[in-house]
Amino acid sequence: MLRSEQPSPGNGDSAHVAVKKAIKASPAKVADLIATALAIQEQDAAEAGQVGYMARAMIWASMPHRKIEGAHYKRDNGLASITMLVDPEIGLPYGKLPRLIAAWLTREAKLTGARELVLGRSLAEFSEKLGLSTNGGLRGDTSRLKMQATKLFSTFVSVTAHRGQDYAYKNVALSDSGMLLWDPKRPHERSLWESTITLSESFFLECMDNAVPFDLRVLHRLRSPLAIDIYLWLTWRMFILRRSVLIPWLALRSQFGAGYAMTAQGMAHFRAEFHRCLHEVNTLYPGARMTTERDGLRLLPSPPHVGVLPCRH
Template sequence: MCKKPTRRLRIAALIDEASQVEREDAYKADSIGYMAPALAQVTLPHKSQGESLYYERTNGKLTLAIRGHKSYGLPFGTIPRVILAWISSEAVRTKSPELFLGRSAAEFSKKLSLHYNGHDLSRLKKQCLALSRAVISIDNKVEKSLRFEDIKIVRSGLIFWEKDADATTSLWENTIALTEDFYTAIASSSVPLDLRVYFALKKSPLAMDIYCWLTYRMFLLQVSRKSRVLIPWEYLKAQFASGYSDDEQGLRDFKKAFLRRLREVLLFYTEAQGHVTDNGKHLALTPCRPHVLPSKKG
């Protein structure tokens, strides 16, 4: 079956959402979100890793590895990305490492701007717990040294969601408490995002990742005052891709998928149009205005 009509419908919907986003500044729309810098550079799995409890991606000298919990597996797909953005944003907004998820899975799904029905409950709960119980390791090779860090996002939690929670509201709030290290990293340095854009792209985990990454890279370009940066396609494939063959055809397939999702991101991040170009062996970035400017408050 031809997928082109579905593709055209998706693009039409994204163009419509982009025009709506453009009408109002992210701050006025109260849609500012945040992401930890390290997690804007590296990615969670796009698809289920089966029985595996280990996942690894590399971005140049930076390597991210995720170790999953034996009961919940590895977090993957759209849901943990949305949860992670909400966790980071809520921690910045409330200035507290203790976060309240609501009294039911349905209430939490509304906080996440996710469509909810009873069938989705199991997936939402499992991905929430998979993300909460995972350990993320980051290795950064600098010259002859190695700097490494293990990140545990959630220190503790209390979840009351049951199988019939679609119709049940708990007497208690479901809560999670962030680890001190993760909360400090978010509170002191985080990448501002427009959550309207992030959620609009949620049908494609790759598009969500590209939006976070491009926003962060443009911020770095502005701070470093570099006029241009060239990123080899092999590096991008190692950073973003999984499931592609390790040959020239696999690289071509990844490049095609990346550029397709990049075009979707640029429907929203219009300031970056013309500043992200394919030079054959490299993706070239030249400085442009960050998609969301840092707040002038405090």
């Protein structure tokens, strides 16, 4: 049985060896993880001004990790189903960028108390707000940012719960309206007007009432969308967890592994990647107590990574 309660990141060379062995990463990536873990250990998110928020509905949604065809994305864990819908000409959001954007939207709404959010007069300005590189070019962040923002802002999320004959649902559209006036080929060129987005009432209330706090440094350090999803999910679960619970592997694959084949080999691939990402997350969030078992992941009551904070608006 693999325990995720690994050696503290503060233990020097032994920590580097343990983390590198667990996640099979390059020395540079391990060094980056350890450096971030040490920074978090020395100064918590509130002290560092690095408290982020993610709307609970977006944690549940767990967007695609990579590009998928179509305009419909659905997952079902037996108790609830989450469906994402979008205009087929636009396509579904995927990867790390829409997760960063969703976190920024949630935080801005939470801290300002406003539904209309100002994105900036240039793509570079919005990139800086997200903590991204402002390098242009076909493969730069800015060349993908407008595309993923358009996909995300056009997305509709539906959560349905079914238990016996009982049925409940919640529909959340991210935005009512918006303007993206940026030219990806000229990311530093400032437009005459600000690009803006007006959040839908349902998503705004989700941000205000059901936002989960987390450490922004973790979100920026993790590169894998799966690792980001695991981290955000753990922060939410640890807020509400009161007793030990075992999450079956099938439920975990339904939550995080929609891109893996529904076969024994697909499950094996998912479990291997889940283990790798879980070790990355636990390096940055060592207070999360959990063990991986034959039948699933066991979560033990643990302190949340970031406590509940009063919002300012």
